Amino acid sequence: MRNKNILIILALSINVLCHAKTEYPEWVDAEQREELFPSSSYYTGYAFAEIKSNETPESVIERLKQRAYGDLVAKISVKVQRNTTDKSEEIITSDNAYSENTFSSVTTLTTRKTEIPGIEEKTFLDKSAKYAAVLAFVQKEGLTTKLQRQLSNHLSRVNIRLEDTESYIAENNKTKALNSLESAKQALQLADDTRHTMTAIDSRLSAEDLMEEDWRNAEHKATSLERELNKNVKIYISCNIDGDNGSLKSLLAALNGELSKKGCLITKSPEEASWSVEVSISTKPYNIVKTGDYDFYYSYATAILKITDSNGKPFMSDQLRAKGGHTFGYEQAVEDAIRQLLQELSNHIINSIQK
Numbered sequence: 001m002r003n004k005n006i007l008i009i010l011a012l013s014i015n016v017l018c019h020a021k022t023e024y025p026e027w028v029d030a031e032q033r034e035e036l037f038p039s040s041s042y043y044t045g046y047a048f049a050e051i052k053s054n055e056t057p058e059s060v061i062e063r064l065k066q067r068a069y070g071d072l073v074a075k076i077s078v079k080v081q082r083n084t085t086d087k088s089e090e091i092i093t094s095d096n097a098y099s100e101n102t103f104s105s106v107t108t109l110t111t112r113k114t115e116i117p118g119i120e121e122k123t124f125l126d127k128s129a130k131y132a133a134v135l136a137f138v139q140k141e142g143l144t145t146k147l148q149r150q151l152s153n154h155l156s157r158v159n160i161r162l163e164d165t166e167s168y169i170a171e172n173n174k175t176k177a178l179n180s181l182e183s184a185k186q187a188l189q190l191a192d193d194t195r196h197t198m199t200a201i202d203s204r205l206s207a208e209d210l211m212e213e214d215w216r217n218a219e220h221k222a223t224s225l226e227r228e229l230n231k232n233v234k235i236y237i238s239c240n241i242d243g244d245n246g247s248l249k250s251l252l253a254a255l256n257g258e259l260s261k262k263g264c265l266i267t268k269s270p271e272e273a274s275w276s277v278e279v280s281i282s283t284k285p286y287n288i289v290k291t292g293d294y295d296f297y298y299s300y301a302t303a304i305l306k307i308t309d310s311n312g313k314p315f316m317s318d319q320l321r322a323k324g325g326h327t328f329g330y331e332q333a334v335e336d337a338i339r340q341l342l343q344e345l346s347n348h349i350i351n352s353i354q355k
Contacts, residue, residue: 025124027135037137045072048133057125057132064134065121072136073116076200115193117146140201147198151211154191158184158218165225177229178354184222191215227263233353234265236273241281251338255279258346275315275353278306279345283337285330286323298325301337303345307352316352320344 026032028048037044047067051060122135161184168177195210207213237259239252256266270276286298302321309315322344324337 024126025122027122028124028133033135037135041140042137043072043075043140045069045075045136046133047071048131051125051127051130051132057127060132061123061125061134064132065123065136068121068134068136069119072119072138076116076197115150115190115197116143117150118143144198144202144205147194147201148209151191151194151198154187154194155211155214155218157187158191158222161187162218162221162225169225169228174229174354177225181222181225181229182351184218188215188218188222191218223261229354230263230350232265232274233263234267234272234274235259235349235353236267236270236276237279238277239279239281242283251281251342254342255345258342259349262346262350264350274310276308276312277349278308280304281338281341283334285333294327296325296327297330297333298323299330299333299337300324301334301341303341305345305348307349318348318352320348 027036027046033044033046045068047064049060049064051057055063116138119136119138121137124133126132161180164180165177165184168174168180191211192215195215198205198210237252237255239248239255241248241251260266267273281301281303283299283301286300289296289298300321300323302319304317304319306317307315320341322337322340324333324335324340326332326336
């Protein structure tokens with residue numbers, strides 16, 4: 001009798017275990033995912049991973065959301081490159097996509113999830129199997145119309161902030177003028193990001209659809225106001241870079257150009273300047289990531305920035321770093337990192353001396 005009871009218990013346990021088996025959602029399977037969310041009607045991004053022992057379910061889901069969103073928006077950005085360049089080497093990361101053509105002319109497009117209205121998500125978590133998955137998706141139909149409304153809202157905010165900037169300049173309130181102008185520039189960048197995304201979705205959009213004239217007018221006005229605020233700022237720049245291979249001269253010219261565009265006067269000696277800026281740049285290969293048929297090379301460029309006033313008194317020092325990527329090799333990845341670093345440097349210098 002006892003043996004019979006043991007057999008019954010075992011049978012019941014096996015039955016429970018069989019029925020307790022996790023049922024995975026259909027969208028986890030690639031073929032069924034395409035049937036549910038066909039590429040002709042949806043932009044999708046998918047990510048899955050095993051839950052590591054040191055991760056909470058919440059943290060792994062958040063990590064996968066970022067990857068899924070990155071997968072979705074990179075598909076849109078890459079499409080822009082195919083529409084705008086004849087021959088290009090495509091580069092895709094989790095949150096960035098850009099191409100470099102054979103003439104080394106680079107266009108970088110970054111599309112964040114906040115720039116694409118209507119993105120939805122599905123998540124799945126199997127704690128027993130330590131497995132998680134996230135699907136991000138957005139319907140193509142009607143997306144352009146939503147983006148046009150978003151673009152209009154961004155440009156409205158830009159124009160309001162520019163009007164505020166003009167008023168503050170007239171009142172000789174430079175601090176408020178600078179803050180208002182910075183807010184306008186941020187909204188202007190969001191507007192441009194939205195325009196790029198719209199072009200990615202439909203390359204046939206007209207200049208009117210993309211509010212080209214409104215955007216250009218706002219950009220021109222922002223540049224003019226920035227030059228007005230910086231017209232009396234005189235800067236002397238010295239620069240060095242490790243392992244210099246002849247790029248120092250072009251690097252210095254590029255940094256001078258960025259600051260000149262913002263209205264600063266570049267002097268030939270520190271004695272003529274209101275501010276002396278010293279920039280030391282070092283570069284370092286980071287790693288290689290293999291994705292499909294691509295090998296992605298990543299490098300870092302780090303800048304040590306020191307600013308002194310007209311009396312030679314140290315004003316500030318800081319460190320900035322940018323990460324660059326390329327499929328050709330580390331040298332090209334370094335060039336990409338330096339390109340990004342130059343923009344950050346010019347903005348940081350201007351923001352520092354304006355305070």
